[in-house]
Amino acid sequence: MNLTLSLKSLATFLLSASYAFFPTPSHAEENQSNTPFKATSALYSSLIEGSKTNEAMLTLFLNQMPKGGDLHHHYSGTLYAETYLDWVKEKKWLIDPTTLHIIKKDADQKDSLLSVDQVRADNTLYRKLLSLWSDKDFWNHNHPQSPPDKQFFSTFSYFSPVMDEYTERGLQLIKQRALAENVSYIETMLTEMGVYQLFLEQKKYLSYNQSLRQAQSQDEIHTILSQVKKQLLATPAFTLRIDHYISNLEKYHQSIDSEDFTMRYQSYALRVIDPMPVFKDLLAAFIAANQSELVVGVNILGPENNLTALKDYSLHMQMFNYLSGEYPKVKKSIHAGELTIGMVRPKSLKFHIREARKIAGADRIGHGIDLMYEKDSPELLQDLKENAAIEINLSSNQFILGVKGLRHPYLIYSDYGVPIVISSDDSGVSRNNLSHEYVLLATRYQPSYSQIKKYVYNSITYSFLDEKNKARLTTQLDTRFRAFEQKMAKLQTLKLAP
Numbered sequence: 001m002n003l004t005l006s007l008k009s010l011a012t013f014l015l016s017a018s019y020a021f022f023p024t025p026s027h028a029e030e031n032q033s034n035t036p037f038k039a040t041s042a043l044y045s046s047l048i049e050g051s052k053t054n055e056a057m058l059t060l061f062l063n064q065m066p067k068g069g070d071l072h073h074h075y076s077g078t079l080y081a082e083t084y085l086d087w088v089k090e091k092k093w094l095i096d097p098t099t100l101h102i103i104k105k106d107a108d109q110k111d112s113l114l115s116v117d118q119v120r121a122d123n124t125l126y127r128k129l130l131s132l133w134s135d136k137d138f139w140n141h142n143h144p145q146s147p148p149d150k151q152f153f154s155t156f157s158y159f160s161p162v163m164d165e166y167t168e169r170g171l172q173l174i175k176q177r178a179l180a181e182n183v184s185y186i187e188t189m190l191t192e193m194g195v196y197q198l199f200l201e202q203k204k205y206l207s208y209n210q211s212l213r214q215a216q217s218q219d220e221i222h223t224i225l226s227q228v229k230k231q232l233l234a235t236p237a238f239t240l241r242i243d244h245y246i247s248n249l250e251k252y253h254q255s256i257d258s259e260d261f262t263m264r265y266q267s268y269a270l271r272v273i274d275p276m277p278v279f280k281d282l283l284a285a286f287i288a289a290n291q292s293e294l295v296v297g298v299n300i301l302g303p304e305n306n307l308t309a310l311k312d313y314s315l316h317m318q319m320f321n322y323l324s325g326e327y328p329k330v331k332k333s334i335h336a337g338e339l340t341i342g343m344v345r346p347k348s349l350k351f352h353i354r355e356a357r358k359i360a361g362a363d364r365i366g367h368g369i370d371l372m373y374e375k376d377s378p379e380l381l382q383d384l385k386e387n388a389a390i391e392i393n394l395s396s397n398q399f400i401l402g403v404k405g406l407r408h409p410y411l412i413y414s415d416y417g418v419p420i421v422i423s424s425d426d427s428g429v430s431r432n433n434l435s436h437e438y439v440l441l442a443t444r445y446q447p448s449y450s451q452i453k454k455y456v457y458n459s460i461t462y463s464f465l466d467e468k469n470k471a472r473l474t475t476q477l478d479t480r481f482r483a484f485e486q487k488m489a490k491l492q493t494l495k496l497a498p
């Protein structure tokens with residue numbers, strides 16, 4: 001592990017050194033007076049100064065602004081409930097009016113079930129469906145509510161039957177939405193392998209689960225994982241699913257990349273299931289990322305306060321540690337520290353980000369909200385500053401954890417120089433977009449225009465793209481910012497004109 005990490009530190013140093021050779025013309029312009037940069041910066045400052053921020057104008061400004069990449073992005077959580085409903089209609093599936101779940105039966109087996117058109121014709125039922133399939137109207141009016149984190153994660157159970165049916169079109173929709181708000185790169189979490197469902201012989205499966213949970217040392221865990229890995233690689237159904245996943249992605253991806261837009265993928269494991277299926281998913285994800293240029297990283301996700309996720313957290317990090325040794329080139333982003341006081345016992349707030357870095361070797365941390373409670377957080381901050389980046393998801397943190405404003409660690413990360421990227425998480429469930437995440441950032445914390453611009457460039461620098469594509473998208477950002485700043489400078493003139 002130490003060797004892997006020190007090689008990684010060297011790679012990080014070389015990477016940052018190589019970035020010194022990509023001059024950003026915008027930085028040169030920042031030193032000149034009366035440049036479009038200065039006018040844009042002045043306009044932005046006027047919107048956040050004083051006791052009242054001009055949120056409407058900020059929204060206009062940040063919608064127009066180039067936003068580079070969205071690095072914390074879930075494919076299934078990004079599509080809106082309305083889109084999923086279109087697909088249910090196309091499949092001629094039905095909706096159960098009591099539960100509002102999708103029923104995979106067609107019209108002649110209707111009974112008491114409703115067609116999508118019938119649901120849409122009943123405004124009350126339709127509104128109720130949107131409020132269950134997304135976070136819509138959760139805070140707007142009084143109604144029986146489940147806890148917000150449960151509401152958020154349960155939305156997936158409503159649209160999951162249809163979410164993998166039209167992936168190619170879903171990706172196209174995401175691309176169109178990205179282009180419409182000046183986003184040039186998306187790194188989306190998408191996996192359709194389902195290898196967790198492939199069971200080893202039941203007795204063996206239970207015994208592996210048990211021995212992994214009881215293992216006393218890293219060596220013991222590695223020995224068990226290497227036995228399981230050997231068996232899985234000798235199972236044709238396992239390797240076949242990885243091959244299918246890659247060839248499907250290649251098919252979906254054919255018309256995605258264009259001159260003005262690039263997309264890449266992360267595969268992942270769900271953390272709320274037994275150790276064996278988690279390891280199967282992680283192994284398949286590492287292999288896919290190792291084989292395919294489209295799969296640029298691996299992640300682990302799901303509610304971190306789930307009982308199994310809490311119980312097995314350290315074991316999952318050990319799995320990352322083992323697989324990092326086996327596939328050292330694979331990049332890792334890890335959902336870690338998406339927890340807060342009151343949600344779990346204090347002891348669970350002490351080590352998640354730390355282990356994601358020190359044991360799993362995460363290149364990026366998703367959320368990182370429990371930083372303040374972590375053991376030796378000053379030392380952790382220094383490590384994050386030097387070796388990782390943090391993915392900030394303001395809407396999602398506010399909804400799921402109730403953490404916002406000065407309770408959010410954004411200011412710590414920003415004040416101590418940890419590289420920050422702003423991302424959207426699940427913009428379909430949150431009914432949001434990346435521009436609005438920047439609006440929240442600007443209204444809450446008033447970062448300078450230069451700081452915001454830095455976050456946009458970070459979203460390419462800390463992406464898992466290869467160096468050639470990073471250089472290409474950085475140059476593209478320079479051009480986009482030049483055009484944007486000229487447009488904003490012109491807008492200022494318009495305002496001052498009599």
Ligand SMILES: [Zn+2]
Binds near residue numbers: 335
């Ligand atoms: Zn996420």
